[in-house]
Amino acid sequence: MTKVWLHGYHGRMGQEILHLLEEDSHLKFLGGSSRNQLILPGREPNGYSPNDLVESLGETDVIIDFSNIAGNQAIFKACKTHKLEPKAFVIGTTGLDRGARNAWKDLCREAGHRLLFAPNTSLGVLLTMKMSQQMAQVLSPMGFDIEIIESHHRNKVDSPSGTAMFLADRICDKVDLKVSTHRTGKREANELGVFALRGGSVFGEHEVRFMGDHEELAISHRALSRTLFAKGALLLAKWIQKQKPGQHYGLPDVDLNDLA
Ligand SMILES: NC(=O)C1=CN([C@@H]2O[C@H](COP(=O)(O)OP(=O)(O)OC[C@H]3O[C@@H](n4cnc5c(N)ncnc54)[C@H](O)[C@@H]3O)[C@@H](O)[C@H]2O)C=CC1
Numbered sequence: 001m002t003k004v005w006l007h008g009y010h011g012r013m014g015q016e017i018l019h020l021l022e023e024d025s026h027l028k029f030l031g032g033s034s035r036n037q038l039i040l041p042g043r044e045p046n047g048y049s050p051n052d053l054v055e056s057l058g059e060t061d062v063i064i065d066f067s068n069i070a071g072n073q074a075i076f077k078a079c080k081t082h083k084l085e086p087k088a089f090v091i092g093t094t095g096l097d098r099g100a101r102n103a104w105k106d107l108c109r110e111a112g113h114r115l116l117f118a119p120n121t122s123l124g125v126l127l128t129m130k131m132s133q134q135m136a137q138v139l140s141p142m143g144f145d146i147e148i149i150e151s152h153h154r155n156k157v158d159s160p161s162g163t164a165m166f167l168a169d170r171i172c173d174k175v176d177l178k179v180s181t182h183r184t185g186k187r188e189a190n191e192l193g194v195f196a197l198r199g200g201s202v203f204g205e206h207e208v209r210f211m212g213d214h215e216e217l218a219i220s221h222r223a224l225s226r227t228l229f230a231k232g233a234l235l236l237a238k239w240i241q242k243q244k245p246g247q248h249y250g251l252p253d254v255d256l257n258d259l260a
C-alpha cells in the first residue's frame with residue numbers, strides 16, 4: 001500500500017481527494033495538514049510546528065499538495081530544513097512563481113525526491129494541451145491569433161489559472177509567441193493573450209481560440225465536478241512513484257497510456 005499525505009486537507013480539493021482515497025485499494029491515507037492543523041487518523045486534530053510536520057511525513061510515500069502559495073511554501077520549508085528522506089510529490093497547487101518552482105527542483109536533486117508539477121490533474125486537460133500545441137503549429141504560421149479564456153468560481157485566489165498559464169506556456173514551446181496576461185491596449189502581433197472570468201461556482205473552464213480572418217477554431221475543456229481533478233491526482237500519485245528519483249516532471253512528461 002502506498003501511504004499518502006494530504007497537504008491542504010480541509011480545502012475543497014483536499015476533501016474531494018480524501019473521499020476517493022478512502023475507497024482506493026492501492027493508496028492509504030496516512031494523514032494531512034492544513035494551515036493550522038495536523039490531522040492523523042485516530043487522534044484529535046492538533047496545531048503543529050514544521051518539525052511535527054516532517055516527523056509525520058517520515059512514514060509517507062507520496063505527498064499531495066492542494067493548498068495555496070503560502071501552504072506550498074510551508075511544506076517546502078519543512079522538507080528542506082528538516083532533511084526529509086526521499087519522497088514523491090504531486091504539486092496541484094497553482095500560482096507558484098518560477099522562483100518557487102526552481103527551489104523545488106533543486107530540492108528534488110539534492111534530496112532524491114520525485115516531483116510532479118500538475119496545475120491541472122484532469123486527463124482531459126492533458127489532451128487539450130497536446131491538441132492545442134498541434135493546432136498552434138499549423139494555424140499560427142497561417143496568421144491565426146491564439147487567445148485563451150478561462151472561468152472559475154468566485155473564491156479562486158489566483159488569476160489567471162495555473163491551467164491557462166500552463167496551456168499558454170506549452171503552446172509557446174511550439175510557436176514563437178509571448179504570453180500576455182494584462183492587456184490594456186492593442187493586441188501585439190506576437191502575443192498570446194490569457195483572460196480570466198470569476199464568478200459563481202464554476203469548477204474550471206478553459207478555451208483556446210484560434211482566430212483567423214475568415215474562420216475560427218477552438219478547443220475547450222469544462223470540468224463538471226471536482227471529482228475529475230481528485231481522480232487524476234490519485235492516478236498521478238501512482239505515476240510519480242514509478243519515476244526516477246531526484247527528478248522533477250511536468251504534465252507533458254505523462255503519457256496518458258501509462259495511467260490507464
Ligand atoms: N491541479 C488541479 O487540477 C487543481 C488545482 N487546484 C489548486 O489547488 C489549490 C487548492 O484549491 P482549493 O482546494 O479549491 O482551495 P481551498 O482554499 O478550498 O483550500 C486550500 C487549503 O489550503 C490550506 N492552507 C492554506 N495555507 C496553508 C498552509 N500555510 N499550510 C498548509 N495548508 C494551508 C487551507 O487550510 C485549505 O485547507 C489551489 O491552488 C487551486 O488553484 C484546484 C483544483 C484543481
Ligand SMILES: O=C(O)C1=N[C@H](C(=O)O)C[C@H](O)C1
Pocket residue numbers: 094119120152153156157158160161162163164203204205
Ligand atoms: O482553483 C480551482 O478551482 C482550479 N484551479 C486549477 C487552476 O488554477 O488551473 C485547476 C482547475 O481549473 C480548478
